[in-house]
Amino acid sequence: MLVIRKRRRGEPGLSEPLLEVRNLKKHFPIKNKNPFLKSTRSVKAVDGVSFTVNKGETLGLVGESGCGKSSTGRSILKLLEPTEGEVLFKGEDITSFRGEKLRKLRRDMQFIFQDPYASLNPRKTVEQIITEPMKIFGMPKEEQKRKLDRLMDVVGLSSYHKQRYPHQFSGGQRQRIGIARALALDPELIICDEPVSALDVSIQAQVINLLEDLQEEFDLTYIFIAHDLSVINHISDRVAVMYLGEIVEVGEVDELYANPRHPYTKALLSAIPEADPTVEKERIIIQGDLPSPSNPPQGCKFHTRCPLAEEQCKHTRPALRTVSLGGQQAACHLVKEVVEI
Numbered sequence: 001m002l003v004i005r006k007r008r009r010g011e012p013g014l015s016e017p018l019l020e021v022r023n024l025k026k027h028f029p030i031k032n033k034n035p036f037l038k039s040t041r042s043v044k045a046v047d048g049v050s051f052t053v054n055k056g057e058t059l060g061l062v063g064e065s066g067c068g069k070s071s072t073g074r075s076i077l078k079l080l081e082p083t084e085g086e087v088l089f090k091g092e093d094i095t096s097f098r099g100e101k102l103r104k105l106r107r108d109m110q111f112i113f114q115d116p117y118a119s120l121n122p123r124k125t126v127e128q129i130i131t132e133p134m135k136i137f138g139m140p141k142e143e144q145k146r147k148l149d150r151l152m153d154v155v156g157l158s159s160y161h162k163q164r165y166p167h168q169f170s171g172g173q174r175q176r177i178g179i180a181r182a183l184a185l186d187p188e189l190i191i192c193d194e195p196v197s198a199l200d201v202s203i204q205a206q207v208i209n210l211l212e213d214l215q216e217e218f219d220l221t222y223i224f225i226a227h228d229l230s231v232i233n234h235i236s237d238r239v240a241v242m243y244l245g246e247i248v249e250v251g252e253v254d255e256l257y258a259n260p261r262h263p264y265t266k267a268l269l270s271a272i273p274e275a276d277p278t279v280e281k282e283r284i285i286i287q288g289d290l291p292s293p294s295n296p297p298q299g300c301k302f303h304t305r306c307p308l309a310e311e312q313c314k315h316t317r318p319a320l321r322t323v324s325l326g327g328q329q330a331a332c333h334l335v336k337e338v339v340e341i
Contacts, residue, residue, distance in 0.1 A: 016054065016055055017052045017053065017054055017055070018053055018054060018055040018089070018090060018188060018189060018221050019052065019053040019076070019087070019088065019089055019189060019221070019223075020051075020052045020053075020086075020087075020088040021049060021050055021051050021052070021072075021076060021085070021086070021087055021088075022050050022085055022086040022087075022088070023048050023049070023050055023084065023085040023086070024046055024048070024049045024050070024072065024075060024076070024082055024084070024085035024086075024087065025044070025046055025047055025048055025049075025082065025083045025084040025085050026045050026046040026068075026071050026072070026075045026080055026082055026083050027042040027043065027044050027045065027046075027047075027083045028042055028043040028045060029041070029042045030042055030043060030294060041294055042294065043293050043294045044245050044293050044294070044296060045068045045071040045245055045293060046068045046071050046072050046075060046082075046245050047068070047244070047245035047246055047293075047296070048085075048245075048246060049068075049072055049085075049242070049245070049246065049247055050247070050320070051240050051247060051250060053189070053221060053223060054221075055188075055221055056215075056219060056220075056221055057221060057222075057237040057238065058215070058221075058222040058223075058224050058235055058236045058237050058238075059222070059223050059224070059236065059237070059238050059239070059240060060224050060225075060226065060232035060235065060236030060238070060239040060240070060253065061073070061223060061224065061225045061226075061239075061240050061242060062225075062226055062227065062229060062232050062239060062240070062241055062242070062268070063227065063241060063242035063243055063268075064227060064243075064268075064290070065227060066290060066293070067242040067243055067244060067245065068242055068244070068245040068293070069193075069194075069225045069227075069242055070114075070193050070194070070225060072225075072242070073111070073191040073193050073223060073225050074111075074193075075087075076109075076191065076223070077109055077111055077191055078094070078095075078097065078102060078105075079111065082095055089105070089108070089109065089189070090108075106133075106185070107137065107185045107186070107187065108187050108188045108189065109187055109188070109189045109190075109191070110182040110183075110185070110187040110189070110190050110191070111182065111190070111191050111193065112175075112178055112179060112182050112190060112191070112192045112193065112195045113178060113193055113195075114193050114194040114195065114197060114198060115198055116171055116174035116175035116177070116178050116195075116198065116199075117166060117167075117171070117174055119178055120166040120174060120177060120178065121166075122165060122166050122167060123165075124165070125162065125163050125164060125165060126152075126157070126161050126162050126163070126164055126165075126166075126177055127148060127162040127163065129166075129177060129181055130148055130151060130152070130177065130180050130181050130184055131144045131147075131148055131184070132181075132184075133181065133184040133185050134147065134184055134185070137185060147184065148162070151180040151183055151184065152180060154180075154183075154213075154214065154217065155176040155177075155179050155180045155183075155210060155214075156176055156206075156210065157173065157176055157177070157180070161173075170203075171198060171199050171200070171203065172199055172200075172203035172206060172207060175195060175196070175199065175207055176207070176210070178195075179195075179207075179210070179211070179214070183214065183218065186218070187220070188219075188220070188221060189220075189221045189222075189223070190220055190221070190222055190223075191222075191223045191225070192211065192222055192223065192224045192225060193225045194225055194226050194227070195207060195211070195224075196208060196226075196228075196231060197226065197227070197228065204231065208231065208234060208235055211235065212235065222235075224236060229268060229269060229271070229272050230272055230273075232253070233253060233257055236253045237252070237253060238250065238251065238252055238253060239251065239252075239253050239256050239257075241256075241262065241264065241265045241268065243264050243301060243302055244290065244291060244293060244296055244301040244302075245293055245296070245301075246301060246331065247320060247331070248262045248264055248265065248302065248320075248330065248331045248332070249261060249262040249264075249265045249328070249329065249330045249331070249332075250320070250328070250329050251324070251326065251327065251328030251329060252326055252327070252328070255324065255326045255328050256328060257269060259324070259328075261323045261324075261328065261330040261332065261335045262302075262330045262331065262332050262335070263302065263306050263307070263308055263332065263334075264286075264302050264306070265330075266284055267284040267285075267286045270282060270283050270284040271283065271284075286305050287305055287307070288304055288305045290305075291304055297314075298314065298315060298317075299312070299313055299314045299315045299316050299317055300313040300314075300316075300317060300318050300331075300332070300333065301317075308334055310333065310334070312333050313333055313334075316333070318331045318332055318333050319331060321335075323335045323336070
């Protein structure tokens with residue numbers, strides 16, 4: 001049976017920030033039924049997200065469907081134009097990048113998509129798909145050939161796969177092609193948007209192990225987006241939990257999983273299946289439906305579903321505050337702030 005290897009955690013805080021996101025927002029305007037009137041409403045997919053990613057680490061971005069994880073990842077890479085906020089890559093704000101400046105940035109920041117089939121051109125061979133970024137940036141043909149052979153080898157594809165088309169591969173093999181394409185320009189940061197959610201469980205383990213091996217070999221930094229908390233636990237160094245476009249808790253993965261502070265995080269972690277049938281686990285059921293991101297609740301966005309909500313939760317939006325000596329942060333009025341002396 002193939003299992004996911006347990007990640008060896010690095011020492012936190014020893015490396016410098018590679019990416020810093022400040023108050024990032026992505027709002028999608030809602031079209032007005034009357035074409036002559038300007039729309040004043042919008043879907044607040046990402047609503048004031050801030051975090052840092054250190055060089056060489058993996059930040060897990062987790063939350064239920066519709067919380068804004070993918071929109072956050074795409075806005076960072078400017079696949080979606082941010083509505084507001086700053087994205088600092090190696091200390092430089094890239095939100096204003098356009099044209100050639102943005103094109104050059106693509107060498108350092110890449111994206112692995114959720115659907116390995118929809119993200120590959122069905123009319124191109126594997127060789128054409130992987131070498132296309134190299135051609136765009138003017139890499140010599142001999143170097144393209146050498147790099148193609150090496151990338152196919154490191155992601156576990158054979159040389160005779162070069163002339164095949166995406167429909168001739170399994171889901172796991174297609175995702176390997178997508179990973180090889182993302183590595184073609186030697187990026188520093190890769191945003192992985194649920195790269196294993198469309199795969200079988202055994203294939204998920206293979207792809208996760210591959211991503212970890214590649215991180216060590218190529219000195220990569222990952223933002224790993226997923227809704228599967230077990231996967232996030234294995235691959236991440238730090239975890240950021242999102243709810244309705246906001247980050248409600250962030251911290252080192254071991255500390256956050258052992259001692260979640262936000263009620264939403266506690267409910268998510270209670271849903272992880274326990275392998276030992278003799279272990280009794282309390283399941284926390286979140287009541288109610290997810291509010292509409294076009295009309296989010298005032299105050300704490302989770303108060304409409306939180307069993308612990310008080311009056312202040314309905315009116316005052318909680319800030320992300322440090323709640324442990326290990327640096328864990330939570331946006332909740334009911335958790336006491338920890339002041340280091």
